[in-house]
Amino acid sequence: EAGVAQSPRYKIIEKRQSVAFWCNPISGHATLYWYQQILGQGPKLLIQFQNNGVVDDSQLPKDRFSAERLKGVDSTLKIQPAKLEDSAVYLCASSPLAGPDTQYFGPGTRLTVL
Amino acid sequence: QKEVEQNSGPLSVPEGAIASLNCTYSDRGSQSFFWYRQYSGKSPELIMFIYSNGDKEDGRFTAQLNKASQYVSLLIRDSQPSDSATYLCAVNNNDMRFGAGTRLTVKP
Numbered sequence: 286e287a288g289v290a291q292s293p294r295y296k297i298i299e300k301r302q303s304v305a306f307w308c309n310p311i312s313g314h315a316t317l318y319w320y321q322q323i324l325g326q327g328p329k330l331l332i333q334f335q336n337n338g339v340v341d342d343s344q345l346p347k348d349r350f351s352a353e354r355l356k357g358v359d360s361t362l363k364i365q366p367a368k369l370e371d372s373a374v375y376l377c378a379s380s381p382l383a384g385p386d387t388q389y390f391g392p393g394t395r396l397t398v399l
Numbered sequence: 400q401k402e403v404e405q406n407s408g409p410l411s412v413p414e415g416a417i418a419s420l421n422c423t424y425s426d427r428g429s430q431s432f433f434w435y436r437q438y439s440g441k442s443p444e445l446i447m448f449i450y451s452n453g454d455k456e457d458g459r460f461t462a463q464l465n466k467a468s469q470y471v472s473l474l475i476r477d478s479q480p481s482d483s484a485t486y487l488c489a490v491n492n493n494d495m496r497f498g499a500g501t502r503l504t505v506k507p
Binding site for chain 2: 318325326327328329330333341343374376386387388389390391392393
Protein backbone atom coordinates (compact mmCIF):
# COMPACT_ATOMS: atom_id res chain seq x y z
CA GLU A 286 0.00 0.00 0.00
CA ALA A 287 1.44 3.36 -1.00
CA GLY A 288 2.00 5.90 1.76
CA VAL A 289 1.16 9.59 1.91
CA ALA A 290 2.79 11.45 -0.98
CA GLN A 291 3.91 15.07 -0.80
CA SER A 292 5.60 17.43 -3.20
CA PRO A 293 7.83 19.26 -3.50
CA ARG A 294 10.24 17.89 -0.88
CA TYR A 295 12.14 21.16 -0.61
CA LYS A 296 11.31 24.74 -1.49
CA ILE A 297 13.26 27.98 -1.08
CA ILE A 298 11.50 31.27 -1.66
CA GLU A 299 11.92 34.90 -0.72
CA LYS A 300 9.60 36.62 1.73
CA ARG A 301 6.41 38.00 0.22
CA GLN A 302 6.43 35.32 -2.48
CA SER A 303 3.73 32.65 -2.67
CA VAL A 304 4.15 28.90 -2.47
CA ALA A 305 1.95 25.82 -2.73
CA PHE A 306 2.34 22.30 -1.40
CA TRP A 307 0.55 19.19 -2.61
CA CYS A 308 -0.49 16.06 -0.73
CA ASN A 309 -2.02 12.77 -1.81
CA PRO A 310 -3.23 10.67 1.14
CA ILE A 311 -3.27 6.92 1.53
CA SER A 312 -5.97 5.45 -0.70
CA GLY A 313 -9.30 5.25 1.10
CA HIS A 314 -8.33 7.55 3.96
CA ALA A 315 -11.14 10.03 4.49
CA THR A 316 -9.34 12.37 6.86
CA LEU A 317 -6.42 14.55 5.82
CA TYR A 318 -4.33 16.84 8.01
CA TRP A 319 -1.77 19.57 7.38
CA TYR A 320 0.79 20.27 10.09
CA GLN A 321 3.54 22.84 10.47
CA GLN A 322 6.67 21.68 12.28
CA ILE A 323 9.18 24.36 13.20
CA LEU A 324 12.67 23.14 14.06
CA GLY A 325 12.82 21.88 17.63
CA GLN A 326 9.04 21.81 18.07
CA GLY A 327 6.32 19.25 17.68
CA PRO A 328 3.95 19.35 14.71
CA LYS A 329 1.17 21.95 14.98
CA LEU A 330 -2.14 21.17 13.31
CA LEU A 331 -3.07 23.77 10.70
CA ILE A 332 -6.16 22.22 9.16
CA GLN A 333 -8.11 18.96 9.17
CA PHE A 334 -10.38 17.77 6.37
CA GLN A 335 -12.88 14.95 6.43
CA ASN A 336 -13.58 14.04 2.82
CA ASN A 337 -13.72 17.52 1.26
CA GLY A 338 -15.12 19.36 4.28
CA VAL A 339 -13.11 21.30 6.85
CA VAL A 340 -13.31 19.84 10.37
CA ASP A 341 -10.86 22.15 12.14
CA ASP A 342 -8.90 25.16 10.89
CA SER A 343 -8.67 27.05 14.17
CA GLN A 344 -4.87 27.30 14.04
CA LEU A 345 -4.60 28.20 10.35
CA PRO A 346 -3.41 31.82 9.82
CA LYS A 347 -6.17 32.59 7.39
CA ASP A 348 -4.80 35.96 6.35
CA ARG A 349 -2.00 34.20 4.47
CA PHE A 350 -2.64 30.45 4.49
CA SER A 351 -5.32 28.61 2.55
CA ALA A 352 -6.02 24.96 1.87
CA GLU A 353 -8.42 22.98 -0.23
CA ARG A 354 -9.40 19.39 -0.85
CA LEU A 355 -11.78 19.69 -3.74
CA LYS A 356 -12.58 16.06 -4.61
CA GLY A 357 -12.02 14.55 -1.18
CA VAL A 358 -8.70 13.02 -2.20
CA ASP A 359 -5.59 15.13 -2.69
CA SER A 360 -5.07 18.53 -1.12
CA THR A 361 -3.15 21.76 -1.64
CA LEU A 362 -1.84 24.13 1.02
CA LYS A 363 -0.90 27.64 -0.07
CA ILE A 364 0.96 30.48 1.62
CA GLN A 365 0.61 33.97 0.19
CA PRO A 366 2.59 36.07 1.01
CA ALA A 367 5.24 34.10 2.87
CA LYS A 368 7.02 35.47 5.93
CA LEU A 369 10.37 34.50 7.42
CA GLU A 370 8.63 32.76 10.32
CA ASP A 371 6.89 30.39 7.89
CA SER A 372 10.18 28.51 7.46
CA ALA A 373 9.30 25.01 8.64
CA VAL A 374 8.51 21.50 7.50
CA TYR A 375 4.94 21.12 6.30
CA LEU A 376 3.64 17.65 7.00
CA CYS A 377 0.58 16.04 5.52
CA ALA A 378 -1.04 13.09 7.29
CA SER A 379 -4.08 10.93 6.68
CA SER A 380 -6.21 8.54 8.68
CA PRO A 381 -9.08 6.21 7.89
CA LEU A 382 -12.60 7.16 8.90
CA ALA A 383 -13.19 3.98 10.84
CA GLY A 384 -11.00 2.39 13.47
CA PRO A 385 -8.29 3.97 15.63
CA ASP A 386 -7.64 7.63 14.83
CA THR A 387 -4.01 6.94 14.04
CA GLN A 388 -2.39 9.26 11.56
CA TYR A 389 0.15 8.33 8.92
CA PHE A 390 2.56 11.05 7.85
CA GLY A 391 4.03 11.89 4.49
CA PRO A 392 7.72 12.80 4.06
CA GLY A 393 7.03 16.53 4.42
CA THR A 394 8.02 19.64 2.51
CA ARG A 395 10.87 21.67 3.94
CA LEU A 396 10.21 25.37 3.28
CA THR A 397 12.91 27.99 3.66
CA VAL A 398 11.86 31.64 3.42
CA LEU A 399 14.74 34.07 2.85
CA GLN B 400 0.74 26.20 30.35
CA LYS B 401 1.62 24.03 27.38
CA GLU B 402 -1.07 21.58 26.38
CA VAL B 403 1.30 18.64 26.02
CA GLU B 404 4.57 18.75 27.91
CA GLN B 405 7.62 16.58 27.49
CA ASN B 406 11.12 16.79 28.85
CA SER B 407 13.18 17.92 25.86
CA GLY B 408 16.19 15.88 26.91
CA PRO B 409 18.50 14.76 25.66
CA LEU B 410 17.96 11.50 27.47
CA SER B 411 20.95 9.21 27.22
CA VAL B 412 20.86 5.52 28.10
CA PRO B 413 23.33 2.68 27.48
CA GLU B 414 22.48 -0.07 25.03
CA GLY B 415 20.32 -2.74 26.63
CA ALA B 416 18.91 -0.44 29.30
CA ILE B 417 15.31 0.69 29.76
CA ALA B 418 14.49 4.15 28.44
CA SER B 419 11.59 5.95 30.13
CA LEU B 420 9.87 8.83 28.36
CA ASN B 421 7.22 10.92 30.06
CA CYS B 422 4.43 13.22 28.95
CA THR B 423 1.79 15.27 30.74
CA TYR B 424 -1.26 16.91 29.18
CA SER B 425 -3.67 19.61 30.26
CA ASP B 426 -6.96 18.67 28.54
CA ARG B 427 -8.90 16.31 30.82
CA GLY B 428 -11.26 15.47 27.99
CA SER B 429 -8.52 13.87 25.91
CA GLN B 430 -9.55 10.48 24.63
CA SER B 431 -6.61 8.94 22.85
CA PHE B 432 -2.87 9.08 23.28
CA PHE B 433 -0.07 8.35 20.85
CA TRP B 434 3.67 7.94 20.76
CA TYR B 435 5.50 8.77 17.54
CA ARG B 436 9.17 8.36 16.75
CA GLN B 437 10.91 10.91 14.54
CA TYR B 438 14.38 10.40 13.18
CA SER B 439 16.33 13.52 12.29
CA GLY B 440 15.12 14.92 8.98
CA LYS B 441 12.29 12.39 8.72
CA SER B 442 8.56 12.51 9.38
CA PRO B 443 6.94 11.08 12.51
CA GLU B 444 6.09 7.39 12.52
CA LEU B 445 3.58 5.82 14.86
CA ILE B 446 4.93 3.54 17.59
CA MET B 447 1.73 2.86 19.48
CA PHE B 448 -1.49 4.29 20.83
CA ILE B 449 -3.36 3.82 24.09
CA TYR B 450 -6.94 4.69 25.04
CA SER B 451 -7.50 3.14 28.48
CA ASN B 452 -5.80 3.54 31.84
CA GLY B 453 -3.07 1.02 32.49
CA ASP B 454 -0.33 -0.54 30.44
CA LYS B 455 -0.21 -1.59 26.81
CA GLU B 456 2.70 -3.64 25.53
CA ASP B 457 3.95 -4.07 21.98
CA GLY B 458 7.25 -5.84 21.64
CA ARG B 459 9.94 -3.84 23.41
CA PHE B 460 7.58 -0.89 23.91
CA THR B 461 5.13 -0.33 26.76
CA ALA B 462 2.80 2.65 26.96
CA GLN B 463 1.34 3.60 30.31
CA LEU B 464 -1.66 5.88 30.80
CA ASN B 465 -2.99 7.49 33.97
CA LYS B 466 -5.90 9.78 33.11
CA ALA B 467 -6.40 10.90 36.72
CA SER B 468 -2.85 12.24 36.80
CA GLN B 469 -3.00 13.32 33.12
CA TYR B 470 0.18 11.40 32.48
CA VAL B 471 1.30 9.07 29.74
CA SER B 472 4.67 7.38 29.42
CA LEU B 473 6.62 5.14 27.05
CA LEU B 474 9.09 2.52 28.20
CA ILE B 475 11.58 1.06 25.76
CA ARG B 476 13.16 -2.16 26.97
CA ASP B 477 16.51 -3.46 25.72
CA SER B 478 17.25 -0.10 24.09
CA GLN B 479 19.20 -0.23 20.84
CA PRO B 480 21.29 2.45 19.10
CA SER B 481 18.64 2.39 16.36
CA ASP B 482 16.13 3.68 18.93
CA SER B 483 18.04 6.98 19.02
CA ALA B 484 15.48 9.53 17.83
CA THR B 485 13.04 12.16 19.06
CA TYR B 486 9.92 10.71 20.64
CA LEU B 487 6.74 12.74 20.27
CA CYS B 488 3.77 12.40 22.58
CA ALA B 489 0.42 13.30 21.00
CA VAL B 490 -2.97 13.72 22.64
CA ASN B 491 -6.28 13.73 20.81
CA ASN B 492 -9.57 15.33 21.82
CA ASN B 493 -11.15 16.16 18.45
CA ASP B 494 -7.79 17.55 17.31
CA MET B 495 -4.30 16.20 17.77
CA ARG B 496 -1.86 18.12 19.97
CA PHE B 497 1.81 17.19 19.96
CA GLY B 498 4.48 17.77 22.54
CA ALA B 499 7.84 19.16 21.50
CA GLY B 500 9.44 15.74 21.84
CA THR B 501 12.18 14.11 23.89
CA ARG B 502 15.46 13.38 22.20
CA LEU B 503 16.75 9.93 23.11
CA THR B 504 20.31 8.75 22.56
CA VAL B 505 21.20 5.10 23.08
CA LYS B 506 24.93 4.66 23.45
CA PRO B 507 26.58 1.39 22.31
